[in-house]
Amino acid sequence: MNFKLKIWRQPNQKTAGEFHDYAASNIPAEASFLEMLDIVNEGLAEGNEDPIAFDSDCREGICGMCSLVINGIPHGPGKAKTTCQLYMRRFQDGDTIWIEPFRAAPFPVVKDLVVDxxxxxxxxxxxxxxxxRTGSAPxxxxxxxxxxxxxxxxxxxxxxxxxxxxxxxxxxxxxxxxxxxxxxxxxxxxxxxxxxxxxxxxxxxxxxxxxxxxxxxxxxxxxxxxxxxxxxxxxxxxxxxxxxxxxxxxxxxxx
Amino acid sequence: MALATVPPTRVKRFSANPFIAFYQSSIGKKIIVAVSGLYLIFFVTGHLLGNLEIYLGQDHLNAYANLLQQLGPILWAERIILLSAVVVHIVATIQLTIENQAAKPKKYAVSKPQSSTLASRTMIYTGLLVICFVVYHLLQFTLMWTNPEYRNLHDELGRHDVYHMVILGFRQPLISLFYAAAIFFLATHLSHGFESVTQTLGINNRRIGRFISNGGRWLSWLIFAGYVSIPITILLGLIK
The missing domain is CATH 1.10.1060.10 (Alpha-helical ferredoxin)
Incomplete structure (x- = not known):
């Protein structure tokens, strides 16, 4: 599958950010959204470009570390799941996907899509x-x-x-x-x-x-x-x- | 990661006085909005029931209006409470809105509301439109500044002829249209407001939740139908 990505890039909290266009090519339909970003990042690293920063940890939907607002919806389309449990098969081939960090004054952007x-x-x-009570459990x-x-x-x-x-x-x-x-x-x-x-x-x-x-x-x-x-x-x-x-x-x- | 953010700064400090602190808190302010809103819902409903007496005829409506005027200090007490509720409701919601905008300084490039409604997102605007209407409504029918000729309307018993005042007012299609638009904004405001009151006061729960939100919407549009029926029947010439 191929996608056009519009991703928020911001070097740090103090510097203003903007959207950059990226192409995600040859993405398996069974890839998770984060795996899709990993593939894009590998390509960026090969071209000596700064990879896109995003949060993730357990990648099985229980830790609460992954974030992202995908096409205007936190954790992307679909109910009751985190971004790491969102699979690319949910999108249509050739879709344009907007990826933004969580926006809120108390959640400042650390870098790109990572917020504090x-x-x-x-x-x-x-x-x-x-x-x-410390000691043995009751x-x-x-x-x-x-x-x-x-x-x-x-x-x-x-x-x-x-x-x-x-x-x-x-x-x-x-x-x-x-x-x-x-x-x-x-x-x-x-x-x-x-x-x-x-x-x-x-x-x-x-x-x-x-x-x-x-x-x-x-x-x-x-x-x-x-x-x-x-x-x-x-x-x-x-x-x-x-x-x-x-x-x-x-x-x-x-x- | 080698990058650091400035730790979240405290944007608000609470007063040591519990009453001031209650008002400063988000939920405290919202409770005040909910209680004043509930009072205004009761007023809007009572006012409608009074207005609907127009269908009982001139004598009924004028007698009712005369009765209200005779209440004297009770009427003034009610007016003061009502005015305070309106002022508190508006001041607190404007403060809440300013805080809410500060909490979301950067909006999303793509926005896709999942459960909010046009009514819920436009509460501050529908509310402000309604208060603009209320000012005109008072100038027209209560103070009669816009139409001083209403002051000379009296029925056979020498009472102020509210019945004919209303008919004269709503015979002008533009006034009726403006009135219907204002009531539409009021109903939109209430369709979110009813459910919000129960949620903010903490009486909403799973058992009554759907009943309250649907019931609130029904009641809002019933209020709309009730109010707007009056100019419509007058324009159709069914009440003369």
Missing amino acids: RSAFDRIIESGGYITA EANSVPIGKPIADLAMEAAACIGCGACVAACPNSSAMLFVGAKVSHLGLLPQGQPERKSRAHNMVRAMDELGFGNCTNHYECEAVCPAEINRTFISRLNREYRKAAVREAVAVTVDE
Whole structure:
């Protein structure tokens, strides 16, 4: 298969970028999107050109490292998959494919298609953890959790933190990501000690880092590789509302 | 990779005062928008029900308008609450929009919306168009600055003749067209607004989600039909 690629090239954060045209020739239909870029890069390296920088790690859809906005959609066309799980057979031979980095003020471009998503780490540091007892693990059945709760928490825990939600959101809102984290930890007994402060602190961190405000478009849900449901945003709104009331009536939220 | 980025800078600092901090937060501001929006939805619905009394005849509508005028301090309390809701709703949404634009400084060369709608993407514009209409609407029917002759309309009982004022107003096709366009923008705004209120207040869930979003859309277009039916029946000469 042959493709015309329009790829965003940007030397570093400080320098302005622009689209460059590349030709991807003789690409096997079973190649993944990242493998297609590898093939293009091999050609660039042979011609002593700077290869296109892009993020990837596990290449099996679970690590959340690969990114890219392909023809206007984070992780490209199709539901519930990351860019590494997108195969070239999904495209037509001769297609023009636009490849851009995730765009959001809190995700600055490092180089070409690589963006710095450490803002997510700052959000996690502010509340995305539990106080765990060190030492041997407790007996599994000593902490009973109802099946529906366990399932719901597991559904939220499926978030791989790739940032596609922020990339897809016209406002660069991180509500789906934060909603997933607050829900997955807040639903389980292990997450109760910090539950009161978690939503409060993570929302404040998200706002401080310059993520935008959710306007309920649900573009995030549509592109999420883990299919995180929009109702986790509703749950986050609820948790934050309770935390804010608690703070206003002078009950410390850090208890 | 040898390249480094400037670590994300904090673009916002929160006040130590919990009330100010609540307003500064994204969700806090949105909750205020949702609550004021919900109040405005109730007003729009109540106002429509009042307006529909035109179909019951001159006496009914004028009696209803007269009753509202007789409320005195209650009417003024309602007007002050309504005005505050409008001001808060507009100020907060403009602030949110400015923050949202700052969070997406660079737009995509190719954009392919997956689930947002024209209504959801144009909330700020439909909202601002509606408020422009509301100003004209007040100048026309409440303050009667644009049409001072309305002040001299009285029925046999000496009450202000709202019934004939409305008929005179909507007999002009351009005024009716402008009115219908404004109500169209209002309905578009509400078709996204209803569902947004439940989501922001955290009462949306999987069981009621579809019902709320579809119900909200139905209600919005019912409101549209209700309001726009009045100029249409007047232009068709069914109400004289």
